[in-house]
Amino acid sequence: xxxxxxxxxxxxxxxxxxxxxxxxxxxxxxxxxxxxxxxxxxxxxxxxxxxxxxxxxxxxxxxxxxxxxxxxxxxxxxxxxxxxxxxxxxxxxxxxxxxxxxxxxxx
Amino acid sequence: xxxxxxxxxxxxxxxxxxxxxxxxxxxxxxxxxxxxxxxxxxxxxxxxxxxxxxxxxxxxxxxxxxxxxxxxxxxxxxxxxxxxxxxxxxxxxxxxxxxxxxxxxxxxxxxxxxxxxx
Numbered sequence: 434x435x436x437x438x439x440x441x442x443x444x445x446x447x448x449x450x451x452x453x454x455x456x457x458x459x460x461x462x463x464x465x466x467x468x469x470x471x472x473x474x475x476x477x478x479x480x481x482x483x484x485x486x487x488x489x490x491x492x493x494x495x496x497x498x499x500x501x502x503x504x505x506x507x508x509x510x511x512x513x514x515x516x517x518x519x520x521x522x523x524x525x526x527x528x529x530x531x532x533x534x535x536x537x538x539x540x
Numbered sequence: 541x542x543x544x545x546x547x548x549x550x551x552x553x554x555x556x557x558x559x560x561x562x563x564x565x566x567x568x569x570x571x572x573x574x575x576x577x578x579x580x581x582x583x584x585x586x587x588x589x590x591x592x593x594x595x596x597x598x599x600x601x602x603x604x605x606x607x608x609x610x611x612x613x614x615x616x617x618x619x620x621x622x623x624x625x626x627x628x629x630x631x632x633x634x635x636x637x638x639x640x641x642x643x644x645x646x647x648x649x650x651x652x653x654x655x656x657x658x
Contacts, residue, residue, distance in 0.1 A: 434601070467644035469585075476634055476648035477585065483642060520585055524643025527598055529587040 435459050435523055439532035445540040450511045454535045456504045456521035465525040468497055468506045471534075472517045480519070481506065511537070542566040542647045544635050549652030556625050556656070562618040562635030562649055570613035573638040575645065576620045578631035586631075589620065590638070625656045 436459035446452050456466065464484040469477035479488045481497040484504055494509045508515055516539050521532040548560040562574070576588040589599045589609040597609050608621040618635050632653050636645035 465643050467642075469645075471585075476650055477645075478648070479639070479644055479646050482639060482644040488646065522585070522587075522644065528600055529590075529643070531585040531587065534584045 434528045435462060435526050435530055437521055437523055437530050437532040439521060439535045441535060443536040443538060445538045446511055447540045448511055448513060452508050452511060452537065454506045454519055456532050458502045458523055461501045462523045462525035464500050465523055466504050467522045469520045470517045477520065544647055544649035546635050546649040546652035549654045551655045551657065552625055553658050554626055554656055557623045558654060560620040560633055560652055564616045569616035574611065574618045575636050575638065576609060577634045577636055580631045627656050630654060630656045
């Protein structure tokens with residue numbers, strides 16, 4: 434299976450900060466990568482797919498980039514509603530896999 | 541409005557079985573592939589299985605031979621039959637809709653909890 438490794442596992446930031454989360458695949462996955470946001474007790478929500486395509490309705494402060502093995506999710510100006518856990522997910526191989534998650538906490 | 545509503549989660553003993561259901565509404569169910577994704581308490585997300593609109597299936601290695609995904613397009617319902625359950629299968633099970641051919645999930649249910657314990 435393709436392993437997805439996110440870094441950092443957690444981060445503390447303030448409202449208005451710019452943050453970047455990295456996701457690395459154990460082998461090349463082209464741009465077959467999605468990002469999800471999950472808040473405690475809730476189902477995940479799709480944020481970005483195809484590495485850089487924003488889901489309709491998601492604020493433009495979210496952006497994604499990367500191809501091959503290295504990907505990033507950037508939030509340009511953190512808002513209170515953005516504090517959550519973020520997961521990357523690859524769909525390049527038959528067995529889809531998720532990263533372990535990055536928890537974004539309020540500083 | 542797209543809605544996915546899971547049910548069937550329960551407390552079961554190791555070695556037992558349970559069938560999960562996911563009732564879909566608000567979209568043309570038979571034109572979308574669907575998946576089950578699980579999340580153990582306090583842990584990350586784990587893909588379990590996917591079924592296409594045409595009923596071709598795929599499974600994670602850790603459930604192959606124990607779990608069976610199926611769908612009834614006439615009822616707009618997705619199922620997951622889970623047999624030979626172990627303590628390690630304890631998790632919230634989410635059903636999720638695939639976004640076209642993008643390989644990602646654009647809608648998720650609220651989840652149903654399966655607890656495997658003696």
